[in-house]
Amino acid sequence: MNLPEVFPDRATSLRPPSVDRILAWPVLSRLSAIHGRSLVLDSVRAGLEQWREVDAPFDATAFTEGVEQRVLAMVAPSIRPVYNLTGTVLHTNLGRAPLPREAIEAMVAVAAGATNLEFDLDKGKRGDRDDHVEAWVCRHTGAEAATVVNNNAAAVLLTLNSLALRREVVVSRGELIEIGGAFRLPDIMARAGCKLREVGTTNRTHPGDFGEAVSSKTAALMKAYTSNYRIEGFTAEVEEPALADIAREYGLPLVVDLGSGSLIDMTALGLPREPTVRETLEKGADVVTFSGDKLLGGPQAGIIAGRADLIRRIRKNPLKRALRCDKQTLAALEAVLRLYSNPDSVAERVPALRLLTRPESAIHQTAGDIAGPLALWVGADWEVAVTPAKSQIGSGSLPLDLLASAAVRLTPLTGNKRQRGRQLKALSARLRRLPVPVVGRISEDALLLDCRCLEDSAPFIAQLDVAESEP
Structure with a gap:
């Protein structure tokens, strides 16, 4: 192709042509047709501003390439798949539980058009979106009724606002948890419009503490599982049966924030x-709240299960509409709950459970498969070795219970401690720039790529082959 056909103006000149003339160049004209004139115009103006700062002859070829790169960067998806090689399976920052194929297919099926989300096809009139999942939740939990909102924090907020507005909720001081992002249970309670009445001490709370705290202002007793930390030593806590007895004695509901929301006995899978x-x-809880995207292995959701009369009160709360789930989430959740109907296959068909129960030998094999290609990719200045590692469940689930795993350990061979630290950060950034970004963890002067969540090593190796060998 002759240059004048691509650039009607000279390829190199002291000054650029007008913006309108630049936009008329065939390459940019085609770019405008695909992505819209506004984006290309913004990119052209940004390129001209950059050219003015450099104060060099105007190169039309380089300028056009820069405009195209900026536009493509702007239209690239912000949320992208990544390889989770951190060793944390349910990683909150990386999206928690991967969904089963059945859940993905269910989401796609309802996303494209109209559905019976709130329409009863048998009666031909308005229905309730909870109907699609309530029966499955009750089947798997033994609850009388259930409802679903967009996450477990919302489930706690809605439950307390519905059952204890402008009244007191009694909680053990040792259970006033804080989850990621400085999100604290006392703050949720305050936003729910109820008053926290904390009892006991950080390490020891007794049944009498709850009984003494109950008054005419009390609306509920609450237990929150300390899933993201553990208090050991000289401790005492009030278990659900004792709390339930106290709640029944005073005619109060017992609300339990279970958090992780396991539907099956994890010990049967060899897990903690x-x-x-x-x-x-x-054990006596009247309402239990739990997450959909942790140990259940489904989409982000907050599930509220328990007594039918209390669930009815929660459903009638105007906040329920503000916190409700959309059709894709409910379709995915229903699909995952269906998988639990077959306990013999659920650990294999739900990816979160499959990854948590993956044999150490299989993980070690994966690490061995990618170690060689990684050694070639990083170069001779790095030591690359397969090493035993410890994975964790993540998202606050059993934080002190680690799972035997295997990782590829990348260690810089040159430089002092500070220089090696910079090299590790640079390599970590380089891995994140791959077509499918790779996220590992830096620990003890090395970069560890835990292979528990890497079930198929072939695509991982393939992108190393096509990636540039230099950062």
Whole structure:
């Protein structure tokens, strides 16, 4: 192609042509047709501003390439798939639980058009969106009724606002948890419009503490599972059966924030014990709140299960509409809950459970598969070795219970401690610039790529082959 056909103006000149003339160049004209004139115009203006700062002859070829790169960067998706090689399976910053194929297909099926989200096809009139998942939640938990909102913090907020507005909720001081982003249970309670009545001490709370705190102002007793930390040593806590007895004595509901929301016995899968929703209800809880995207392995959601009369009160709260889930989330959640109907296959078909129960030998094999290609990619200045590692469940679930895993350990061979630290940060950034970004963790003067969540190493290796060998 001759240059004049691409650039009607000279390829190199002292000054650029007008903006209108630049936009008329064939390359940029095609770019405008695809992505819109406004984006291309903004990119042209940014390029001209950059040229003025450089104060050099105007190069039309380089300028056009720069405009195209800026436009493509602007239209590229912001949320992208990444390889989670951090060793934390349910990583909040990386989207928590990966969804099963069945859930993805269910979301796609309802996303493209109209659905019976709130329409009863049998009766031909308005329905309730909770109907799509309530029966499954009740089947798996033994609850009388259930409702769903957009996450567990919203579930706690809605429950307390519905049952304890302008009244007191009694909670053990040792359970006033803080989750990620400085999000604290006392703050949620305040926003819910109820008053916190904390009892006991940080390490020890007794049944009598709850009984003495109950008054005419009390609306509920609450237990929050300390899933993201553990108090050990000289401790005492009031378990659900004792709390339920106190609640019944005073005619109060017992609300339990279970958090992780396991539906099955984790010990049967060789994992650390976690209380299930069914067990919690059987021990006397009247309402249990839990997450959909943690140990359940589904989409982000907050599930509220328990007594039918209390769930009805919660459903009638105007906040329910503000906190409700959309059709894609409910379709995905229903699909995941269906998988739990077959306990023999659920650990394999729900990715979160499959990754948590993945054999150490398989993880070690994956680490060995990618170690060689990684060594070639990083170059001779790095030591690359397969090493034992410890994974964690994540998202506040059993933080002290670690899972045997394997990782590729990348260690710089040159430089002092400060220089090696800079090299590790640079390599970490380089991995994040790959077509599918790779997220690992820096620990003990090395970059660790934990392979628990890397089930298929072929695409990972393939992108190393096509990536540039230099950062």
